[in-house]
Amino acid sequence: MIVIVLTLLTLASWFLIKPKAIRRVVGTIFSALLLLSAIAIIANTSYHFGMSQEVETKETSIYTAGQLDSPVNILIANQIGTDSDNYAMSFRESKDQEQPITAFVPDQHHMAEAVKKSANYQVIATDEPAKIKTTTTKWQYNSELYKSLFKVDDTETELISETNEVTLPQSNWLVLSADQTKTLTEKQQAMTDAQKQAQQTQLKQAVATQIQSYQAQNPATTQAQLADYTQKVTTELTLQAMKSLIE
Numbered sequence: 001m002i003v004i005v006l007t008l009l010t011l012a013s014w015f016l017i018k019p020k021a022i023r024r025v026v027g028t029i030f031s032a033l034l035l036l037s038a039i040a041i042i043a044n045t046s047y048h049f050g051m052s053q054e055v056e057t058k059e060t061s062i063y064t065a066g067q068l069d070s071p072v073n074i075l076i077a078n079q080i081g082t083d084s085d086n087y088a089m090s091f092r093e094s095k096d097q098e099q100p101i102t103a104f105v106p107d108q109h110h111m112a113e114a115v116k117k118s119a120n121y122q123v124i125a126t127d128e129p130a131k132i133k134t135t136t137t138k139w140q141y142n143s144e145l146y147k148s149l150f151k152v153d154d155t156e157t158e159l160i161s162e163t164n165e166v167t168l169p170q171s172n173w174l175v176l177s178a179d180q181t182k183t184l185t186e187k188q189q190a191m192t193d194a195q196k197q198a199q200q201t202q203l204k205q206a207v208a209t210q211i212q213s214y215q216a217q218n219p220a221t222t223q224a225q226l227a228d229y230t231q232k233v234t235t236e237l238t239l240q241a242m243k244s245l246i247e
Helices: 002-015 020-047 144-150 178-190 193-217 223-246
Strands: 051-061 073-079 087-091 101-103 117-124 131-141 157-169 173-176
Touching (some): 002 020, 020 144, 051 157, 087 117, 117 173, 173 223, 178 223, 193 223
Parallel strands (some): 073 173
Antiparallel strands (some): 087 101, 131 157
């Protein structure tokens, strides 16, 4: 808008002002201002003059994409492209969410923005719950003046990059691709009631054996500690069983 105004004023000063001396002074002033504004716009477009980088970090919890009653949590992750270390992932955003959502899928209609975004995951030894750490880096106008000079659309900022790092505790999370999830579901559904019952019985016996050993080694254990250990062992053995089904 300012460039348009300066352009009109420059033209008006050179062609409409009659006194020669005044025309030269006023015309030169507006021409110089127009040139400076053009240089500033080029500097803003090419080098982000009048802007500075702003980094925002936030963390959000995630929950299993699998069965809610399972002690093992599942993240479904599918790599986008080849060797990109960039994934689309399925999970729940809250414990009571009925169906999982699929996040970090590139927006095919806005690929210029999509290529600036990435998402990956890591499974580590931690007692922290599963979470997403989102780091967003943007170009932000330094002041309202710069915004009024250079802003050409409704956006307040310009995205530089967005990274989403999903961190999962290895004790109770399992990462599967869509194909592995399908294989696991098919094998579980193919099991007869007798096979399911035998599997549950085997699991309970294995848990009971480890609990007896734990109590023998820790005779002063409390009921709360015993409950925590039972949950830990149940999760570990269930995780092992699920991994064996997809291998």
